[in-house]
Amino acid sequence: MSTRRMLRKTSSLIEDAKLVTQRNHADNENQQPVSIQEFLICSTAQSDKLSLSFVAGCLENYEIKIKILEGKNGKIHPPKDDNCWEQVYVSCECSLSHLTSIEKTITEAYSLTMKRLSSLDNARSFHHEVQWFPKCAADLDLCQHLREKPDADRITDEHPGFQDPDYAERRRNITEIAMRYKHGDPIPSVEYTNDEKETWRKVYSTLRPLHATGACLQYLNAIDELETCGLYSADDIPQLNDVSEYLNDRTGFRLRPVAGLVSPRDFLASLAVKVFQCTQYVRHHLSPMHTPEPDCCHELIGHVPMLCDEEFAIFSQEIGMLSLGVCDEDIEKIASLYWFTVEFGLCKQDGKIKAYGAGILSAYGELEHALSGRPQLVEFDCDKASVQPYQDADYQPLYFVASTFKDALFKMRDYAAKTIKRPFDATFDASKTMIRTQTKRSAYDITRAVEQIRSQVTALEELII
CATH class of the missing domain: 3.30.70 (Alpha-Beta Plaits)
Structure with missing residues (x-):
């Protein structure tokens, strides 16, 4: 069996963020925001x-x-x-x-x-123009900035389906579901073909035995429950609407069908409103253990079980919260944090190294490599992870190891407080399931408030006298 790794959904997330920064710098070269x-x-x-x-x-x-x-x-x-x-x-x-x-x-x-x-x-301090961002899940209808158009013409000669017009047409038909989808609609089901089901079966059956020794406890508990309730099995591909309802009951996250790689800013912003954008099409059947594009094997096997865990769901949402309204350079750093945690994160459990990153848990070769003792393992550090060079054409040479998800969350909050610059504070209102913002108070605003309080105290003291 080939141990060649499966390329993941975010294999271009950091690079896309860098390209957006370069493009925007070029567009604004002669403009003063x-x-x-x-x-x-x-x-x-x-x-x-x-x-x-x-x-x-x-x-x-x-x-x-x-x-x-x-x-x-x-x-x-x-x-x-x-x-x-x-x-x-x-x-x-x-x-x-x-x-x-x-x-x-x-x-x-x-x-x-x-x-x-x-x-x-x-x-x-902040020196950038704040871009619009979604404040609720319905606003994601406006966040459909795909990295590239999902047409058959976009399949390159590196793709297993390059010379398969039937596959290209099938992929395009499935992505049209996502292009037509609006918030509040039930996610339409896909009648998967026998080839697609067989591809899922090979991927799922190959990975599940490896999970028993390599996956973190949170992942194992979640995927066991998904199998127990009948949503997951090697025999059939789960439907997004069923999985989304289950996930919402567990942690408040929902799935939304997506036609391909969205822009890093849009993808991260969706996490802030507790939505994970998920593809519905399946990789080519002639290459079940490798895909050059996002597909539902990676999303459903790698990401969804971890999003069923409350602590990890909070961690994922807060990465999204960090991205709201920040400059392009900060998007690059946050994309890198996402890469080395949600995609390629390792953690310590019972004195052993376990995988929690979706890019590891959904890739046979990457999972073996990550736990082989060959790559460099370092303690999770946001300052380092946010600028760490990444690898999207081969196995990762370095992984960051978190002691616990809670510890990683606290480190990320400390990093945000000292690094992320924007003119407002953002919080998530769980009762309304929406983002609320409040303008940050300047030093002078605080001084004025203190003076007003002192004035009121003086007036009260005069009344007592």
Whole structure:
């Protein structure tokens, strides 16, 4: 039996993210993105105290949109007129180049000082335009940016079905189900052919004995239950709608049919709203242990059982949450984290190394290789995993090993707090099954809130006296 590995669904996830970054950089090379900027203009010994009208006049020569212009003194109560502020807080929409020009004018022409509030807290600074992202599963109807069109013409000479027009047509007919699918519809069933069922049987029957010694306990428990309830067996290919309903009852995740590789940003965003995008077509029957494209053998055997585990489902969703609204460079890092955990992660259980990554659990050769003692094994570290070079044409030379899923989750949260930059906080409202966002409060916002509280306390103290 060939031990050649099976290529996985995300074999291009990191590379796709890099290509998107390069393309967007090229598109924006001569464009300056506009974003919210906050800064303080401060008076000096050489300058008079500020007025709001003076600051507005300084800014009107620049292409900016002023949102807030507010005077601030070192005392609780404001002055009686507009001409004696010690500082003026400005919130505006402008590009970074305009912000630099404003700072130069303020300091050189008017002998004032300017403090960019983002510099007070680097972890909360952001210099990219926030792209739209889905906030509920229904929004995924707008997230169908495929890496390539699922046409027969896209099958290359490297594909086992390159010279099989019947397979190409069959694949296209199945992907049309995903192209027509809308949120809330039941996922249409596929009447699989005998060749497709035989391909599934070979893959499933080959992998299951290896799982007994190589898979983590969470995977074994989940797939045993899937078999016990009749959803999984070597004899038939599970239907996505049945599996989706079962999965939703277990951890709140759902499946959604997809026509092929979606963009990394869309794929990760779907995890945030607890949806896993899943193909329905099967690899070519002449090459059951190898596929150059995503297929349901990888999705259903590799990913679904792990998503039945509550802790792992939370971990997968939070990777998706990290991706919402971040810049292209951060998408690359998050895609790499996904690759070395959800796809190719190993963990320690009872003193032994076990597999939990779908790319390992759904690939006969990769599973043997990962546990052979030949590849390098290192402790899971987000800083390293987010930039670790990957291998998509052969077995992985290096795997990250997590002590527990909970430990990996805590490490990822710490990494996000210090690394991922965006102007809002995102949380998942489980009762409404939707993403809620809240604008991050700047240093000046917090200062204003503290001053208001102090003012209220002072007023109460005067009443007591």
